[in-house]
Amino acid sequence: MNLAIKDIRAGLFRFTLTCVGIGLMLMTSLAMTGLYQGIVADALSIIDHAHADLWVIEAGTEGPFAESSLIDRSVLSRSLALQDVATARQFTLQSERFSVHGKTVRASLVGLDYPTDTGSTIPLSAGRHLRAGRNEAIADQSTGLHTGDTLRLGTTDLTVVGVAKNYQDYNGNPMVAVSVNDALDIQAHRPEESVYISRDTGRVQVPSKTANIAAVLLTLVPGANLQQVQQQINRWGDVIALTSEQEREVFLYGRLERLRGQIVLFTAILLVVTAVVIAVTLYTMTLEKLHEIALLKLIGARNRVIISMILQQSIALGALGYTMAAVLIPVVSPFFPRRLVLTLNDYLLFAVIVLLLCIVGALLGIRRAMQVEAREVLS
Incomplete structure (x- = not known):
């Protein structure tokens, strides 16, 4: 039995809404990156040609x-x-x-x-x-x-x-x-x-x-x-x-120096907000199941089982949000006033960044889960 999946099913609606929010923020981050690279490609086209x-x-x-x-x-x-x-x-x-x-x-x-x-x-x-x-x-x-x-x-x-x-x-x-x-x-x-x-x-x-x-x-x-x-x-x-x-x-x-600085700063802010959303969501989910975590510890479950559950939930949030962003970008890009240029390396880089954000976002929930004592199940 996978505890992470069972817990996600219990709060499926909230989990889905969070995935949508993360997906939209990641899509905006990807769009900003593609926008800058499109501007650079257009700007350098005369020189290159x-x-x-x-x-x-x-x-x-x-x-x-x-x-x-x-x-x-x-x-x-x-x-x-x-x-x-x-x-x-x-x-x-x-x-x-x-x-x-x-x-x-x-x-x-x-x-x-x-x-x-x-x-x-x-x-x-x-x-x-x-x-x-x-x-x-x-x-x-x-x-x-x-x-x-x-x-x-x-x-x-x-x-x-x-x-x-x-x-x-x-x-x-x-x-x-x-x-x-x-x-x-x-x-x-x-x-x-x-x-x-x-x-x-x-x-x-x-x-x-x-x-x-x-x-x-x-x-x-x-x-x-x-x-x-x-x-x-x-x-x-x-x-x-x-x-x-x-x-x-x-x-x-x-x-283009100032434009690049603005886009990098805006993208960084969006990614930080994404990490905060993941952290708050997982922390809230952890608080709601403190009794169950205490029960798991009482019956002898090791800490790695609980850590694995929270990490899986975090990665699931990031993976679903990233998939949504990657699917939507080609759909919405024709409606942008400027050309978006995104390469395979950009998608791979964002996948790594999202994975790191998920790990960082899970730390708050893991820390709270590790503070739970087995005797709290009796309270």
Whole structure:
């Protein structure tokens, strides 16, 4: 006869409600973890998809993903003149707002240096990559755009030739990839009213195409000394070079550092509350059966039998709650405004954490059970 099962059956309703509560808290903890990893995956997707060895950016900045970076387009030819550079690509990144089927969409506009970069690393769900240096675009599916749609930005008409999946920035905004020439035209566009006002007031209109790319992406020849090329570029003075790994670190430990701290703290609080709920539930269940525990001790039951009963109940609470959380996460994740990214290692890590919480939560009930004397059965 399993004493833990018998005791659970006696208080099945309360045990079930506790399992549901634990399951919801664990589901929230898993969701917070998946949310952060989804934000990181979206944020780093541009860097990862670029497959660049070096990012040449404005001196004194940390790159286009951390702050504004504007460099002269002549940096492209200077970079190509370096001995160990195989390819160099212009790159732009800017925020745009436009209307799609009557709905206002804010997106990040990425400029690709066609034909060197056709966006071939962008994960498409429909359509194709860029085949022309003008008037073509690849848009994330969350924009509501479809292949064949026409998108007008400024005075530039873009035909959507590809639709991507999970092509978003760290803010969760969809991204739209166009050729760098189109991106510069869109960036330089000024409303007619602004032009008229500038003329009427006599203000000088400064051309905006001389220093408006965000970075130059370099791919080195096989066997090239990465640090040596980086040092050469850094000596130019107006720009600096960062490796892809350095650009990732700047983003993760710069812009996302506070967000990560908030999510870790919130997740830790939820897990502590889960442990407290398990501890209080088991302690209450132990208090209700002190007479039975005393009777067990009177008939010669060893302490390990009582400890095993409480531990089994605790683990049953955690296991059922964790199972509920693991089953519900895939069901509710489509309703989240951001993508959730959870791997098998995340589920295994949470399983270990839940097991530890169950053991810690059972200690309070075990301590009270060990204080029971066999003679108390007569009281």
